[in-house]
Amino acid sequence: MFSGIDLGIDLGTANILVYTKNKGIILNEPSVVAVDTKTRQVVAFGEEAKSMIGKTPGSITVIRPLKDGVIADFDVTTDMLRMVMKKVGKKMGSSVRKPNVMVCTPSGATSVERRAIHDAVKNSGAKEVHLIEEPVAAAIGADLPVSEPIASVIVDIGGGTTEVGIISFGGVVSSNTVKVAGDRMDEDIIHFVRKQFNVLIGERTAERIKMEVGYALIPHTVETMEVRGRDVMTGLPKTISISSVEVQETLKESLLSILEAIRATLESCPPELSGDIVDQGVVLTGGGALLKGMQEWLSNEISVPVHIAPQPLESVAIGTGRSLVMMDKIQKVAR
Missing domain, CATH: 3.30.420.40 (ATPase, nucleotide binding domain)
Known part of the structure; x- marks a missing residue:
């Protein structure tokens, strides 16, 4: 025992x-x-x-x-x-x-x-x-100096929520939680496929689409993938082709909500710690950190360096x- x-x-x-x-x-x-x-x-x-x-x-x-x-x-x-x-x-x-x-x-x-x-x-x-x-x-798991008097900014994009936190001296100085993360993105894809193609797909298929042809809001080479689902009109199985541009447009609202939460957290940061953020940047953890182009897009939007944790899925x-x-x-x- x-x-x-x-x-x-x-x-x-x-x-x-x-x-x-x-x-x-x-x-x-x-x-x-x-x-x-x-x-x-x-x-x-x-x-x-x-x-x-x-x-x-x-x-x-x-x-x-x-x-x-x-x-x-x-x-x-x-x-x-x-x-x-x-x-x-x-x-x-x-x-x-x-x-x-x-x-x-x-x-x-x-x-x-x-x-x-x-x-x-x-x-x-x-x-x-x-x-x-x-x-x-998440910050401890990403090897950030949480117990030091230095601002560590963590953005944990999980399944149900996105958590944004500024940590210093082992405590949360400023934080925001939004109920927009991986699951919401999957739902967005399910709704889009139903509306656009009259085809029903399940959660697992939506997740696969997100992982294979999902992109953050950056220019990219267009990719397509074939998806199987059930035709709403006939009730029979149907195969459709979906492009990465369509998926990108579908995810836009969720991604902007996450960006808004990051901005709101950074805006409420004490001025003394803001300098650290410019030097140290922001660290992404969680499954959402692996969305293609996420690091590049966020870095362009918030004008500070954005890093991905060594093991984003396991950091927490x-x-x-x-x-x-x-x-x-x-x-x-x-x-």
Whole structure:
């Protein structure tokens, strides 16, 4: 039996990642569960449940228990976390008994939402639960000097929310959260394809379109891809061709909302720290950082250097794990 182990959990809207000091990221699964509609029991979790989206019989429903970075369904989230702990235990080669857990929360979360995250993690078998604000965790994971009196600007574009934070001395000086991120972009693509081509596509197809031919608002060489969906008029399968220019135009509104949040955060930054931002620039983390042309576009728009974190998808999880060791320095944000 393992006891007193430290885990860092990134409880994301799109993915759950678990980090341990010795092994790094030991679990990275979609935050999706398949639930039996009669018994409300969770029958599958993660990649297995995600592969069921849009393909289940009436007795099983596939849901995301987390919405916009916070818990939408408490019981299902607790069940999902129990399965996470079980899986982590198997990977560690023994049962993880009563681990100390650091879990991230959106900086804009209310005290009720924070409490729900704390209780769900506690109920899944944790000994001690500490909360850390997501921008701080992302900054630690991106190797930024968070405990120094230097402004570190982090933009974490996740699945449900985009978090923008200016961090100095281990605390958040200024932050903004917008409920516009990867999921909203996927929805934009689904609506566009339906409106333009009269074809219905699912979440997974929309995500694939975004990853393959999605571009931030920069000039680029036009690319096209073939997409299969269901014709709204005939109900039969149909193949269409979609171009990167069409996808770019579709994503425009969401990207401008993210830019607005970054600008608003930078505008509310104390003048003393503004000089650091010009030198240090802005660091992007989260899946949205990987959208083609994102770094170049943002750099042009805000006129400061923009960098992508070494491991953008894992930064928050790495930061939550590392922050357990540096608790005293970030006491202001860890509850």
